[in-house]
Structures are given as structure tokens and as C-alpha cells.
Amino acid sequence: MYNTLLTSLDNGILTVTINRPEKLNALNRDVIAELGAVLNEVESNTEIKSVILTGAGPKSFVAGADITEFVGLSKGEGEALARRGQDSVFNRIERSSKPIVAAVNGFALGGGCELAMSCHFRLASDNAKFGQPEVNLGLIPGYGGTQRLVQLVGKGRALELLLSGNMIDAATAHQWGLVNHVCSAEELLPKTRALLDTINAKAPIAVAHCIKAANAVFDETQNGFETEISSFGACFSTDDMHEGTSAFLEKRKAVFTGK
Numbered sequence: 001m002y003n004t005l006l007t008s009l010d011n012g013i014l015t016v017t018i019n020r021p022e023k024l025n026a027l028n029r030d031v032i033a034e035l036g037a038v039l040n041e042v043e044s045n046t047e048i049k050s051v052i053l054t055g056a057g058p059k060s061f062v063a064g065a066d067i068t069e070f071v072g073l074s075k076g077e078g079e080a081l082a083r084r085g086q087d088s089v090f091n092r093i094e095r096s097s098k099p100i101v102a103a104v105n106g107f108a109l110g111g112g113c114e115l116a117m118s119c120h121f122r123l124a125s126d127n128a129k130f131g132q133p134e135v136n137l138g139l140i141p142g143y144g145g146t147q148r149l150v151q152l153v154g155k156g157r158a159l160e161l162l163l164s165g166n167m168i169d170a171a172t173a174h175q176w177g178l179v180n181h182v183c184s185a186e187e188l189l190p191k192t193r194a195l196l197d198t199i200n201a202k203a204p205i206a207v208a209h210c211i212k213a214a215n216a217v218f219d220e221t222q223n224g225f226e227t228e229i230s231s232f233g234a235c236f237s238t239d240d241m242h243e244g245t246s247a248f249l250e251k252r253k254a255v256f257t258g259k
Contacts, residue, residue: 004031005038006056012049012200013193014042017056024063025055027085027111036088042098046258049200051096052192053119054103055112058185061104061128062112067137082142085111090118090143095215097208099199103192104128105185109167114141117148120211122178123192124170125185130178131167151218152178203240204258 001007006017016038018025025031042048055061073081093100093115102108102119109131116122116130124130132145140146141162149158153176161168170182183191199207209231216227235241239259247254 002034002037004028005034007038009048011197012047013052013196014038014048014050015052015054015189017054018062019056021055021057021059023066024060024107025057025112026063026066027115028066028069032085032089036092039089039092039096042096042100048098049204050098050196051100052103052189052196053093053100053115054189055105058106058127060106060112061102061108062115063107064110064112064133070137070139078142085143090114093118094120094144094148095211096120097211098204099196099207099211101192101196103188104130104170104179105188110134110141110145111143114143114145114148117152117178118144121180123181123183123188123195124173124179125188126170126182127185128170128173128179128182129167130161130170130173131165132162133165133167135163136165147218149178152176201256203235203238203244203254203256205238205240206235206244209235 004018004020006019008015018031020026020031042051070078100119102116102122104116104122104124106125106127107129108116109129110133113130113132132141132149134141146162149161157176160166168176170179173179174182181191213224213228213231216222216224240256243256244254
């Protein structure tokens with residue numbers, strides 16, 4: 001179905017694997033286009049409850065963008081490239097109503113680090129490396145890296161990485177709050193699936209509202225507290241809220257339907 005991606009759906013979890021191991025899964029226009037197509041499927045397919053995003057092979061999640069596509073671009077063309085990627089993939093991942101989690105194996109550099117950061121949270125193998133080395137090319141991140149890195153690790157640490165181009169290892173990324181969990185490469189996908197199994201058992205509409213309200217913290221066009229209040233109220237009109245509260249009072253496990 002896809003030329004640069006592998007997809008598999010199991011028990012409500014869609015695993016999307018960027019499959020260019022010979023190029024360390026570098027992002028090019030084909031990968032961006034196909035990730036956009038996958039996001040269309042995620043939004044429209046009710047069987048998909050959550051998504052794991054990972055890279056093929058043991059060496060790399062995504063080692064960056066395909067720099068050959070940058071050669072010869074004008075100022076306007078460079079701006080259009082960044083805008084197209086952000087609008088079609090990175091911002092859509094962040095705003096997805098279904099949890100999208102990065103399972104980072106190996107290198108997550110440049111566009112790869114940005115792709116991981118656009119996900120709702122991240123798990124990493126103990127051999128993972130993170131960095132934004134764009135300054136080495138006379139560039140800056142173009143897919144939200146300057147914004148999301150500051151949000152996740154703070155301005156000082158973010159600027160150190162952005163200005164130096166240095167990499168950090170998985171343990172440091174965990175210490176800084178860039179990733180939630182670090183485990184062996186063998187445990188990475190099973191641990192990610194287990195966490196999503198837990199999330200998938202919750203009320204899908206409530207999960208979506210949690211994502212929406214958390215994103216509002218960093219959206220200057222919204223008042224996050226008002227978004228939370230509105231979302232809290234909206235949950236009261238759902239069957240799942242009535243099922244959840246009834247199950248709690250009746251001391252049984254809730255069965256949510258997403259309605």
C-alpha cells in the first residue's frame with residue numbers, strides 16, 4: 001500500500017514503521033506524503049484507536065531529512081517546504097484525537113527528533129540518540145523543532161542543543177523529560193503496545209479531550225482553562241461518561257464504546 005512505510009493494525013493499535021533503513025529512514029517528500037496519507041486513515045478508520053510510530057532496523061528511528069532535496073531551494077521554496085511538512089504531518093500528529101506515540105530506536109536527529117516530538121509522548125531504546133544538528137548545515141529546524149523542544153525540555157537545554165548541534169543519549173533525554181521511558185531495544189515495542197493497551201481501554205472521547213486540553217497550554221489563541229472547562233462539560237453528554245460513573249459506583253469494570 002505504501003512505498004516508504006510499513007503498517008500493521010493489531011488490537012486497535014496501528015504500528016507505522018518508516019521503512020528506508022538503507023537511508024537510516026531519512027525523511028523525504030515521499031515519506032512526508034505517505035505519513036499524511038496514514039494520518040487520513042487514522043482519522044477515518046474507527047478500528048484504529050492509537051498509533052505507534054517507529055523506524056525500520058536497529059540503527060535509526062529517523063536520522064533526519066533527505067538533504068539532497070534541499071539543494072538549490074530558494075528562500076520561498078524553503079519556507080514552503082517547512083510549511084507543507086508542518087501542515088500535512090507534524091501539526092496533524094500533535095493535534096490527532098487518537099494517541100500517537102513514538103517508539104524511538106536509534107538515531108532521532110533533525111526531522112526525526114521533530115517527528116518524535118510531534119507525537120503525544122515518546123519511549124526510547126537505550127541506544128537512542130536525539131539531536132537537532134541543523135546548524136551544521138547553516139539551517140535551523142523547520143518542522144517545529146525550535147518550538148516543541150523548548151516546550152519539552154525548557155529554553156536553556158533546548159538552546160544548548162539547537163546552537164551546538166550536539167546529540168544526547170536516551171538516559172539524558174529521559175532525565176530532561178524528552179522521553180517518558182527508556183528500555184532495551186527488544187522491550188521497546190512490547191512496552192509501547194502495553195501502554196497503549198491501557199490507554200485504549202479508556203473512554204476514547206475523554207482521551208481525545210485530554211489531548212485537546214493539554215495542547216491548549218501552548219496555543220496562544222486559546223485559554224487552556226476554558227478549553228478544559230468546555231471539554232469537561234462535553235464529556236457529560238457522552239454515553240461513556242454515564243457508563244464510567246455507573247461502573248465505578250457499581251464496582252465493576254467499565255466498557256466504553258466511544259459514544
